[in-house]
Amino acid sequence: MAFHPRRAVAVFWKDFLDLRKNKGLLWTMAALPAVLVLVPVGIVYGYAHDPGDPSLRTMALFYDPHVQLSVNAARFLIDKTLTDWFGLYLIMPVFVPIFISSQSVAGEKERRTLEPLLASPVTAAEILAGKSVASLVPAVALSVLAFILLCVLVDAVAWPFTHELLLPNQMWLFGVLVIAPLFAFFGNGVAVLVSARVAEARMAQQLSGLVTLPLIGLVGGQLAGLLKAGTVYYAVEGGVVLLLDAALIVATVRLFDRERLISRWV
């Protein structure tokens, strides 16, 4: 069965158009990056606004008992916040494809559009490819845009104190450009798999959303001082997700069988 890229592009075009017109979903998608950008900016502003606050030294010693007296506690906490926050920021590239793919895959069943679609010449692989790209492109684009906004706002609020640009740094650039797409692929794969098993888009979103819990747990560990985040730490996370992505590709290709879809979904 030959793969026709034009048909996969047609599926992408249709899903992208549908997403553009889905105001509710767009607002939901916009809420997540807004929170993930504004919260760290607020925290950095808090540290930069009053760097002489003596309680900052206590907080710095909690995270690192060996922190030198010569090290400015406010700067230490700003750097730590920006490093740890990347763990939470990764929720965005996971969650956005979950929002989109659950709507576009399980939504086809809910809206009863799957049968006419499968009765057309398009193959299951082309549907899968088109829908995945329609989910990944907005997720990665949103992640990059949110990162640019984060850089601008963090540097704006920290500049009076640091007199240097804090972002972008090497870890965030590596994270946003390499690790975030891997996580987006993971979110999309999970949503597609879950959508194939459940009846409604909402249920698919809720169940797929559970995959973010380990991420939140890891960040909890970082904030509790149990885990020390950094470029290597996030690269290991990315490596694990890369392996999971490979497993998801195998599973989704096996699952996206026309007969299985029609007898299970319609």
Place this chain on the structure above:
Amino acid sequence: MSAIDVSALTKRFGQRAALDRVTFEVHSGEVFGLLGPNGAGKTTTVRILTGLLSPTEGEATVCGLSVRDGGESLRRSVGLLTENPGLYDRLTARENLLFFIKLNELEPSAAWMRAASYLARFGLAGREDEPCGSYSKGMRQKLAIVRAIVHQPKILFLDEPTSGLDPEAARTVRDAIAELAADGSTIVLCSHNLFEVEQLCRRVAVIKTKLLAVATIDSLRKADPVLEIHLAGDPARFSSAVASLPFVPEVSVSDSALRVHLQREDQAPDVISCLASAGARIYSAVPTHTPFEQVYLDLIRQQEVG
């Protein structure tokens, strides 16, 4: 020439048989009715014939292509209207149709011209840039028909095309199907609406997991013709005389008329002679046929008893 050839088609989902050795053929250019109660296997049959499901046993060819390995070529040859129109509500009619034009890899401008002419024919011209979510049920169903035929399929499958529509919308959809039939399209119509089937189809297959009958509607109705005779006086007085005729299986009295079941229509003059000999004064004798609905229900009940 057969457009569709179905031979001992069987489909099982686990232990449950949805179709059991069903055999029929559909001729090119005819409107063929596929009838049966809910869960009879009509939709499963359509899904197999449109390449969405594979049969467990048996074989079927559509436009000469096997449903087992016809794949993409088979799906290009058929158009499918599902019971629910399955439109993308946020997209406009134009966007919905362009999506399927792209999936069929048609030349966009020529295909759109064709789609636009169908839209005009079905009364949807000027509404193509409105979201489908704002369409009425009848408009949605007509748009779904346009989507099913925009790639000029050789065979069109219509699954309950007027289900859930108000009488006016159902009429316009029926008219649209009749127009396509007049153009010589081969159409397979699944419907519970026997009035609609009588209007549009010449031949039908009645299935209930198994094939119960496949014939023209006329021959199914003529299988048991009835002579309705209006007489002076009480018609019951003459029922025993008519019942004594060897070719009369059943005589009944209803609405002051004698209803005489015949084996063939040409037996009617013998019944009249018999009544005249018995002294009956006959006002009228009209050969009628069992209503198609009754024929259908009898077939279903016979299978249930069997």
